[in-house]
Amino acid sequence: MGRSPCCEQDADVKKGPWTPEEDKLLVDYIRRNGHGSWRRLPKNAGLNRCGKSCRLRWTNYLRPDIKRGDFTDDEERLIINLHATLGNKWSSIATKLKGRTDNEIKNYWNTHLRKKLLNQGIDPVTHRPRTDLLAGLPNLLAAANLGGAAAAQLPLDINAIKLQADAAKFQILQGLVRVLASATAAPAPAAAPSAMDLMTILGAITGANSGGLLGQQQQQLSSVDLSRLGQYDGNYSLPPLTNSCSPQQQQPMRPPPMSSSMSLDGMLDRLVSGTGVPSGDVMSSPELCHGGDGLSSPALGHTPVATPSMVASEDQCNTPGGGGGMTSCEQTPVASSTFDGLASLNLDDVDIVNMEVCWTDVLLEPLPAWLSNSNPSDMYFPKNNTGEM
DNA sequence: AATACCTACAACCGCCTTTCG
DNA sequence: TCGAAAGGCGGTTGTAGGTAT
Known part of the structure; x- marks a missing residue:
């Protein structure tokens, strides 16, 4: 099937890092109204952003229940165990780690845990010894x-x-x-x-x-x-x-x-x-x-x-x-x-x-x-x- | 001090699935 | 039932900050 990017029709939407002002507009709007339709949100909130970008910014960064800081040893073990069972199902893994987003877990896996397993002679994909x-x-x-x-x-x-x-x-x-x-x-x-x-x-x-x-x-x-x-x-x-x-x-x-x-x-x-x-x-x-x-x-x-x-x-x-x-x-x-x-x-x-x-x-x-x-x-x-x- | 290189992570892209009229 | 819109997901990229040379 395939779909065009949600904001393809509007080439003027801003991309790249969010500014504190944009964050404030998004947070204020969602606190007052909820996010509703993500596609209509940017216009209603006065943001020159794609609705998809707003959703990602909110779910991965601005949401109030997001846990910040280093992953604990328990969280690391849990991620490794869950990954051995679920594979790259980051969203499924994220549901087991309160306050962590799938994106954060995915990044942490790619930058830390994957290398850690490789150094231990373990294939991070199969969780078996490297062949x-x-x-x-x-x-x-x-x-x-x-x-x-x-x-x-x-x-x-x-x-x-x-x-x-x-x-x-x-x-x-x-x-x-x-x-x-x-x-x-x-x-x-x-x-x-x-x-x-x-x-x-x-x-x-x-x-x-x-x-x-x-x-x-x-x-x-x-x-x-x-x-x-x-x-x-x-x-x-x-x-x-x-x-x-x-x-x-x-x-x-x-x-x-x-x-x-x-x-x-x-x-x-x-x-x-x-x-x-x-x-x-x-x-x-x-x-x-x-x-x-x-x-x-x-x-x-x-x-x-x-x-x-x-x-x-x-x-x-x-x-x-x-x-x-x-x-x-x-x-x-x-x-x-x-x-x-x-x-x-x-x-x-x-x-x-x-x-x-x-x-x-x-x-x-x-x-x-x-x-x-x-x-x-x-x-x-x-x-x-x-x-x- | 300047530059190159590396690392971590936020953000984007494209595809798939779900929802709704 | 069908097709389009919207949401969701996983892979990839871009960039800022840190470190090494």
Whole structure:
């Protein structure tokens, strides 16, 4: 059908921001008479505006019951939950938030909440883990695999590439762990990659060698059809996106077993097998809410104090698998990946008991600032550094 | 201090739905 | 029942203010 703009016939109507005088005319008129017919209102109120413009100005800004000010945490949660259910039905969402207009909620979503979810690795449209990150995985792995001769040919760019790869790895890990968590609740469809596929990929991403994929890992990865990763988007139902670590669950704060439960593999084993995980709410498992979280553990090079200055030590360089493998520390630039050197890390050095952050919280955190730094070479090679560049 | 860039939000546009004669 | 007018909605744009260079 379609309609011409309501004021098309009158090209002289004013557009743009409203002046205080216009606001006063509109408010005074509606207080005295009600708005009645919006089309006739401008003329009756002495406004050179389109009726539609008057209605929007009134409903979005001048109405006396409009609530002003920042959105509260409760309002944020409500908007996110409602959006997950209703989608972009802003007017429907607005009916649940007293005093907020659909336009205000829409703007707040587009400027704040959308970015917030994206930073948490959540697709703001589907409210599921982002799969666009997985789609770029092959390229990412290729970049991460640059080392040795390739690195020598790209001496200036390799650090930036590796750091960007780390940033993407971090987000991919967020998504993968969420996917794996959900996989315990719903069996994977036959066509989708298996949990073991993901484990292989994860192993490759977090590979102990600093140069990237090597030997057996690379062979294993080649057996995984990465193109099927995209199927995760619709095939698994995810657990609720709630902060699931209740005080009671965190209370025991017992030192977790220092064996596999603190390693990523151990954690994922539990997720995949369901061992020690209460059915129905994987994310809230007390097993997973102890002080030492999987991803912030040193097993992934993400100790809470991890910084770019965390460079592989001489010991690590000399330890098989610790930044070593087929790529020596000499070949590895100063900006060795924080995902590198995993096998050499000593869990005994970590104060797990005092790490009070739930791992699910870490998963939902935005990228660390140093990982999302737009100019990584500045971080790795400060101008007043020792002149290693 | 000047300029460029970024962000937030008010306002507009075009389409769809509802109402009414 | 039909068609036009009016209201409503969601996407997009324009702009002011803030921040970085």
